[in-house]
Amino acid sequence: MAVPKVKVLAGSALAVFLLAACSDTLPQSTLNPAGPLARTDANLYKLVFIIAMFVFVLVEGLIIFFVLKYRARPGGRAEQIHGNTRMEIAWTIAPIIVLAIIAVPTVKVIWDQSGRPEGKVIDVDVIGHQWWWEFRYPDDDVISANVLVIPTDIPVYIRLCSSGSTGPTDPKTGVASGPATGQPCTDPASNLGNAVIHSFWVPRLNGKTDVVPGRTNTMTLQADEPGVYLGQCAEFCSWSHANMRFKVQAMAPADYEAWLVEQQADAVVPAPGSLADKGMQDFATGSCIGCHAVKGLETTSGAPAAAIQGPDLTHFASRDCFAGCMFETSTEHIKTWLKDPPAVKPGSFMPNYKLTPDQIDALTAYLESLT
């Protein structure tokens, strides 16, 4: 056998893997932790990785050694060994001991990470929609989407629930099923029409937890430093699963308090006669307000707009991405989106309203004014 080849290959693969496994600076990497929970997860992985590497080198080394040493040779003798109970018991017990050692920190961390942290905690309800994330701050009366703003150094205790949408139409009746209402997690049974499972994951801040219709799972996030941390849905949820991304923006606690105050305010009302004002008229009289809430804006019948299907847009322009964070918030991207949403985001429940270029310009101006 061409054994040196094996050696070189195994050696280089090992080296590459070890280098890659140390740590990195990538935006969504579990090996680049930015908070205590993710760091604990990464450290546990590294502990097991080192033990696994030891076994890996032992076993692969023995394979290479045996293959070299015991190649058939003329006149060579194969010793007829049928077994050795003592050796076999030894290599049954050895892994049991190693695994028992690994089990101890495993179980400890499972318990440490479960439940609500003690001390000062921020509560956030996270609602998974097809295919975007809604964030509600029940204590502060703030509703946001796509960008989750949190303070640094304070644990953020998250309740997860899955919201239905006006789901795919029934193939037999042609009727769209299940209206969704975007209720908070406390009322999970009210908005389950065609809700599916998602998984909420910010690799640099903690592992993932599934978002299961009918259940309220919980998890904790915590960030050390101000910054932006990427997140993504990790459970397959049909068409735009890959486009169900979000960002976590961590701020110093004082900045976070200021942000809350801004978000609690009603939406900006554009100057009468401006392009944005025309956009607001289109928004309120057209289809937009049927799905998107803008705090302070009323429908033609005088009712306040409630976010029924899509994200609350009250402070749309304060978020730096939209549509499941497929797009950075920019004039060009907003126009592309409004022109034909399903064309750029597969499966999008926001239909192509065939808006005219004038309407798109006006709506874009309005959306950009919603700081």
Place this chain on the structure above:
Amino acid sequence: MATVATPHEEKRGFLARPGATYGFMSWFTTVDHKKIGILYGASALFFFFVGGFEALLIRAQLATPNGQVLDAGAYNQIFTMHGLTMIFLVVMPLGAAFTNYLVPLMIGARDVAFPRMNALSYWVFIFGGVFLYSSFLLGGAPNGGWFGYAPNSVAEPGLNMSYYAIGLLILGISSTVSAVNLAVTIINMRAPGMTLMRMPVFIWMTLVVQFLLIFAIPVITVALIELLFDRQYGTHFFDPGVGGDPILWQHLFWLFGHPEVYILILPAMGIVSEILPVFARKPLFGYAFIVFSGIAIGFMGWGVWVHHMFTAGLGPVTNSAFAITTMFIAVPTGVKIFNWLATLWKGQLKGGTPLYFSIGFVALFVIGGLSGVTHAVVPSDYQQQDTYYVVAHFHYVLFGGAVFGLFAGLFYWWPKVFGRMLSESLGKWQFWIMFVGMNLTFGPFHILGLQGMPRRIYTYPDGMGWDIWNLVSSVGALMVGLSAVLFAVNVLLTARKPRNAPADPWDARTLEWTTSSPPPEYNFEEIPQVHALDDFWHKKYTESPAGDLVPVVAGASDTAALKNGDAGEHEKGHGGGHGIHLPSPSYWPIVLAAGLPMMGYGVLYDWKLGVAGGVVLLVGAYGWILEPSVAEAEPAPALAAASTGSEADHG
């Protein structure tokens, strides 16, 4: 089971029983376990290329950020079908090819216990596969993942996931029929003297797999029927709005799904356990430990399913308990690895392609086993669950493990099955290209997963840092594809060679090598008497007190004849099989099987078609019962009683 058919019984039945055991049409009516094994193998290899093509499409799409090869809808169908194909239409039936072909030969029997049921299981399998793939032409293939998580699998519009539910139900029938048949065969039809602890390890692993199937398939069957009813008839098993529970699907699916992993890997472990001793020229190290660890895996495999659900929010008690069970299932697996290593120790390794793939199996399976242990570390798994790290893990287990083991078996038993040796040089080229390509394809997945790349995404943006490893992986996938093509070339070239393989080309240890290559229809002229584990080996060699091999002199003429490929003469000396009664071919298994996909289409399109399918199925079943026990052309089988072992007219 043995019956003496009388001429009166021949008259029973309303269709003559087919008699031809050769020719094209005989493949549709055969009940010979060897031909059925070949059918299984050929079908599985065909689907291997289909599933491999789907894999290449996936790798083409993901080779670069913002890939444009497939759109989201097509990608979701392709990755779902890739998984379904490789699991249900490649690894399971390829395992079934080996078990069908080899079980009677390795236990010294003339056929399986129920030859017509054996044919039925094949035809149900192939119709199930065709049914699944017909969805591509009839509106769209399954697109909710092989794991089919509800409620997404319920909410998906179109019939895609209904094809999934019905297709897997049909395939489950095939597996159950086959499992009962093989379990009965192994338990009841071993040659005289072959006690349980004299059975080859491959037979032991096969037996464990059959029991896993018998218990696991009902679980997925329940889940699939509930899914089908939720989709087609408005039930709410998985609908939380009215008291159903999406987590119910996950429990049922993984309670099947984890034993399924062992259903896929244990046959390959059995194959490797046969090959290593032959090529090391020494006995398997710790036969009893390997057997009992296989049985232990069979039991413990039922207690780890929640490790697929650590992020589902089942709570710290559940997660802790299943973390511990998951860690400890690594123990019997580790035992096997060390026993295989010790089998090589102090051996004389003959470098044949089967050994290359077997050692490749051990080397790669270890990696999959170790990454499996990291999943048991729950908080670490919170990060790795549903990422490419998991994809890396199970491809090391199922490609590096199962597929390498199955290729080892293909090279090892090919001369027995077809009487022709596959090319060793092409085989070694295939091995090295597949080995390197496999590591290039799946090795980077570990890194990508740790770097935060989720599974089942049809695209990823620039700037995530995933570009390089995805590209490397796609290049590796092309190498794996090339290695598969080399195998196809090898098969085609070998088919043109003369049929000159000796009965025992590898100087092997088990009973199937005592008969000619390929074996006669009746397998053995005389049912062998078994005196020891590795009986055939002990007929050829004995051990000196120092533990050296000494060729047996007495009876050397027989073994020399076998080595030289003159088994035919050996057989002829005893009459060339005249007077051995074998079950006649039958039309009915394929007829009965054809009813199932018709009923499936009936559920999806028109109840009348379903009724027609039911009628076909019933006609098949009654034809089966009433069919004459032998072909009319065959003389009255007065000698039937003389044939011990296989008898099947009522199978």
